[in-house]
Amino acid sequence: MQSKKILVAALIWFAGSLAHSAEAIRIGMIEGMSGAFANAGEAVARNLQFAIATVNARGGVRLPDGRHPLVLEIFDNKQGVEESLMEFKRLTDKHIAFMAQGNSSAIASALVAAVERHNQRVPGSRVLFLNYSAVDPALTNEKCSYWHFRFDANADMRMHALTEVIKGDTRAQRVYLIGQDYSFGRMVAQTARSQLAHKRPDMLIVGDELHPIGKVKDFAPYIAKIKASGADTVITGNWGNDLTLLVKAAKEFGLNAKFYTFYGNSLGAPAAIGDAGVDKVRAVAEWHPNAGAGTMQSPSDQFYQGFRQRYPQAKDDYLLLRMHVMIEMLVTAIEKVGKIDADAVAQALEGAHYRNAFHDATMRAGDHQLIQPLYVSVMRKQVTDGLRFDNEGSGYGFKTELYLPTGKTALPSSCRMRRTTH
Numbered sequence: 001m002q003s004k005k006i007l008v009a010a011l012i013w014f015a016g017s018l019a020h021s022a023e024a025i026r027i028g029m030i031e032g033m034s035g036a037f038a039n040a041g042e043a044v045a046r047n048l049q050f051a052i053a054t055v056n057a058r059g060g061v062r063l064p065d066g067r068h069p070l071v072l073e074i075f076d077n078k079q080g081v082e083e084s085l086m087e088f089k090r091l092t093d094k095h096i097a098f099m100a101q102g103n104s105s106a107i108a109s110a111l112v113a114a115v116e117r118h119n120q121r122v123p124g125s126r127v128l129f130l131n132y133s134a135v136d137p138a139l140t141n142e143k144c145s146y147w148h149f150r151f152d153a154n155a156d157m158r159m160h161a162l163t164e165v166i167k168g169d170t171r172a173q174r175v176y177l178i179g180q181d182y183s184f185g186r187m188v189a190q191t192a193r194s195q196l197a198h199k200r201p202d203m204l205i206v207g208d209e210l211h212p213i214g215k216v217k218d219f220a221p222y223i224a225k226i227k228a229s230g231a232d233t234v235i236t237g238n239w240g241n242d243l244t245l246l247v248k249a250a251k252e253f254g255l256n257a258k259f260y261t262f263y264g265n266s267l268g269a270p271a272a273i274g275d276a277g278v279d280k281v282r283a284v285a286e287w288h289p290n291a292g293a294g295t296m297q298s299p300s301d302q303f304y305q306g307f308r309q310r311y312p313q314a315k316d317d318y319l320l321l322r323m324h325v326m327i328e329m330l331v332t333a334i335e336k337v338g339k340i341d342a343d344a345v346a347q348a349l350e351g352a353h354y355r356n357a358f359h360d361a362t363m364r365a366g367d368h369q370l371i372q373p374l375y376v377s378v379m380r381k382q383v384t385d386g387l388r389f390d391n392e393g394s395g396y397g398f399k400t401e402l403y404l405p406t407g408k409t410a411l412p413s414s415c416r417m418r419r420t421t422h
Helices: 002-021 038-057 081-093 105-121 155-167 183-199 220-229 241-252 269-277 299-310 321-337 342-349
Strands: 025-031 061-063 066-068 070-076 098-101 128-131 148-150 174-180 204-211 233-236 258-261 281-285 353-355 360-364 369-371 374-381 396-404
Touching: 025 038, 025 081, 025 321, 038 070, 038 299, 038 321, 061 321, 070 081, 081 098, 081 105, 098 105, 105 128, 105 183, 128 342, 148 369, 155 183, 155 258, 155 281, 155 374, 155 396, 174 183, 174 220, 183 204, 183 233, 204 220, 220 241, 233 241, 241 258, 241 269, 258 269, 269 281, 269 374, 269 396, 321 342, 321 353, 321 360
Parallel strands: 025 070, 025 098, 098 128, 128 148, 174 204, 174 233, 233 258, 258 281
Antiparallel strands: 061 066, 281 374, 353 360, 360 369, 374 396
């Protein structure tokens, strides 16, 4: 009996040694890990590490020669375009086949062009671009690329969900648009104007302002303008510290307006605005912690609790389902083609489906835009409103106000995909 136990232990050790010696499948993340938006980059890294750990916990990626672990390599672009292109060169020098980026559509646009050039020049070492949050619609419309896949809803889709709520709010009469002064911020304002003109032609746009991205330390002058305009509604695509500081200023100066945001449920925003945000701050996302069936045993709740067990600190409480979906769809595609090859994996991702117990999504083949449900949620107090979870230990959480199933989030695309890959 003892010799049997020794033999079993030896076999387990040998199998483990093989798993650890298998060549890792590397994902290179190009993101701002320093500077004004370092907190956003760190949040991305945590989410990708969580998703990768989930894959590795079940043995890794199955290939014909055995299982391979996933590994994340991080390249700090300091949230700059030129720095991103330099980091992309470092990534390609290491022959990493899968690149992930998302914080900044301007950077994503530059990287799409860089990937196109690289893949044409070096067909034996191509790169696939996995985009988890750069939401400029152009990236899956006129600037679409065979080598680029977006796993977040684009800004038009997000704005569509937000304006569906505004459409039904008869008390909303005067709206102020404020955003970051780069391609994404300008596009959010343009999309808001277009959709409001269609859904709420009676609504008056009383302000449309852009501010330098990552440079404003005091938003008081902007909030003063919003108050002076008489706006009862604010729409913003701000993210990172630009959102946190904006809502802090709104709280401090008593701005009595509803905020419709892309990211108002994250990175310090709920704690910053406090009671002033209850029933006023709204956010749109593919999922949120209180979106589940309402029991601590639901698959949605278990997913969230697993993340919090890995990252128990309140400041790390920002879970993005789309990054988990992205990693799982990538792994499925690699296993389907049986090799680490950007072209083959791209073909496998086109039209691919993802489904778990609480989410479903499809990667649209025509433009490489993931089509998935969207939630608009409103900020509430955890204790008085009976929410299962708050955000970042703030005592404030978000409750579903509008759910749009997959069929109602898809919007037309103007993409004309060039598929000359060989």
